[in-house]
Amino acid sequence: MASDRDFYEILGVSRNATQEQIQRAYRKLARAHHPDVNKDPGAEDRFKDVSEAYNVLHDPETRRRYDAFGPDFRRVPDDVDPETWNRAAAGGGPWAGGAGTGGRARRGPAADTGFATGSGEDIDLDDLLGGLFGGRAGRGWGPIPGADQEAVIDLTVEEAYRGTRRSVTLEGGGQTRTLQVTIPAGVTNGQRIRLAGQGGRGTEGAPAGDLYLIVRIAPHPRYRVESRDLHVELPLAPWEAALGTTVAVETPDGEAKVKVPAGTSSGRRLRLRGRGLPNPKGTAGDLYAEARILVPRKLSAEERRLFEELAATSTFDPRRPK
Numbered sequence: 001m002a003s004d005r006d007f008y009e010i011l012g013v014s015r016n017a018t019q020e021q022i023q024r025a026y027r028k029l030a031r032a033h034h035p036d037v038n039k040d041p042g043a044e045d046r047f048k049d050v051s052e053a054y055n056v057l058h059d060p061e062t063r064r065r066y067d068a069f070g071p072d073f074r075r076v077p078d079d080v081d082p083e084t085w086n087r088a089a090a091g092g093g094p095w096a097g098g099a100g101t102g103g104r105a106r107r108g109p110a111a112d113t114g115f116a117t118g119s120g121e122d123i124d125l126d127d128l129l130g131g132l133f134g135g136r137a138g139r140g141w142g143p144i145p146g147a148d149q150e151a152v153i154d155l156t157v158e159e160a161y162r163g164t165r166r167s168v169t170l171e172g173g174g175q176t177r178t179l180q181v182t183i184p185a186g187v188t189n190g191q192r193i194r195l196a197g198q199g200g201r202g203t204e205g206a207p208a209g210d211l212y213l214i215v216r217i218a219p220h221p222r223y224r225v226e227s228r229d230l231h232v233e234l235p236l237a238p239w240e241a242a243l244g245t246t247v248a249v250e251t252p253d254g255e256a257k258v259k260v261p262a263g264t265s266s267g268r269r270l271r272l273r274g275r276g277l278p279n280p281k282g283t284a285g286d287l288y289a290e291a292r293i294l295v296p297r298k299l300s301a302e303e304r305r306l307f308e309e310l311a312a313t314s315t316f317d318p319r320r321p322k
Contacts, residue, residue, distance in 0.1 A: 144203045146208040156217070192213065229288060266292050
C-alpha cells in the first residue's frame, strides 16, 4: 500500500522538490502506468500509488502535515503540535494507537483506492485526472495527452547549411499523414526539431503530443561534418606546397580562397573561420582544408628532368628525424 511507503520516494523527487517538479514527476509516472496505456498486471496498483502520493504532496497544507507527521498525518487532529504528537507516539500516549484502534489507524474504502484526504473525503478519480490532463474525464480513467513521437529526417550538408522545406510522411495507428516541415539553417547532426502538437493524438479531447524530428546529415562526397565544423581535402601539387600559393576551395556557400603557406606538408589543416555550418544563436562553425600533396602519375620528359635535377640538388630528407 502506498501509505506505507514514502510519497516522495514513490514520485522519485526529493523532499525539497518544488510543486512544479512534483507535478512533472506525476504526469510522467501517471502516463507510464495508466491502465489504459500500460497493460502490465501491476500497472493499476502503481498508478494508484502514484496518484495517492501526488494527491498528498501537490496540496501545500496536506504536504505540510505529511512532512510533520509522516504516515500518521491523516489521523492526527488538526490542532495537534508535531512535537506533542511525536512525544505522545514515542511514549504510547492517547494518540499513539490510532484513535483507539489498537495500532495503526485503519484505512477505509476510500484509502484503499489511494485517494483518501486528511478530512476523510474522497477525491473523484475523474476530477483528479480531468484537472491534470485538461478537462473533466469522459470515462473511467479520463483523457490522456497524446504521446510524443520521433522521426529521423535525412539532410544533405547543403540543406543543413541553408535550411530547406521537406515533406515528412508519418505512419501509425493505421493512418498515414504527410507534413510540410521547414528546416532552419544551421541544424546539426543529431539535433532535435520540435513540432508542437504533431505527435500522437490525445484521448477524449486531451492535447496531442509533440513530434521531434531527429536530424541525420548524410555522408557527403566532399565534406566531413564534425558538429558545426566542415572538413575538406585540399589537393596540392608538390611545388604549390613547397613554394606556397592561393587556391580556391568549394564551400556550401560557394567558392572561397585559401592561402597555402610555403612549406606546407600533407595533413596540415588550414582554417577558414566561420565558413562551416551557421549558428542562428551564436558563432558559426569553421571550415578546415586539409592539405594533400599529389604527384603526377606520368611525367613528361621535361618534368622528369626537373625532378631529377631537384633530387640531385636538394638536401631534404623526409625520413630524417626533425
